[in-house]
Amino acid sequence: MELVTIQIDGKPVQAPQGATILQAAKAAGVGIPTLCDDARLEPYGACRMCMVEIQKRGRTRLVASCLYPVEEGLTVQTETDKVTRIRRMIVELLWPATQRFAKQYGVTHSRFTTGLADCSLCGLCVRYCAEVKKKNVLYLKGRGIDRKPALVEGSPLDCANCGECFSLCGSGWVVASRG
Secondary structure, eight states, X not given: OOEEEEEXXXXXXXEETTOBHHHHHHHTTOXXXXXXXXXXXXXXXXXXXXXXXXXXXXXXXXXXXXXXXXXXXXXXXXXXXXXXXXXXXXXXXXXXXXXXXXXXXXXXXXXXOOSOSSOOXXXXXXXXXXXXXXXXXXXXXXXXXXXXXXXOTTOOHHHHHHOGGGGGOSSSHHHHHTO
16 A cells, blocks of 8 residues: 655654554644544545645645645645634534533633534434444434434334434433433
């Protein structure tokens, strides 16, 4: 497998061609916060907590590190002012599920009100049910502040007894919604 060399926070890092920035950073011991990342699932990019700033051909931009592939000569910064501002906003927007990051990013409360108090809409439960269990009985229903995970009507009883998605839910919504 061909390796490429990138810079992450000024440190040269080698990663396999086709790896994501997040995978390369993890392998190099560089921490990038995530909510919707799970090694068993395909990268999704829903939460955007893993945003980093890249420089390529003299231009900088923000990207989701869980989706962006490494390429030779790429420069990555994981804690710039722009990245910190974005993560601070995400902590506020996804307040119930981001409490573990609140202190790190200096957020004490959220200015936003959502329709669902506990769900971050990371999609881990839905994706796990589809990709790993191959059941497809969970989905995200609604739009905007009314969006929430839901069971497909008439779901088989084995879903109610499975519970494997419970451990993925960082906000506790799945457990709370099941009574």
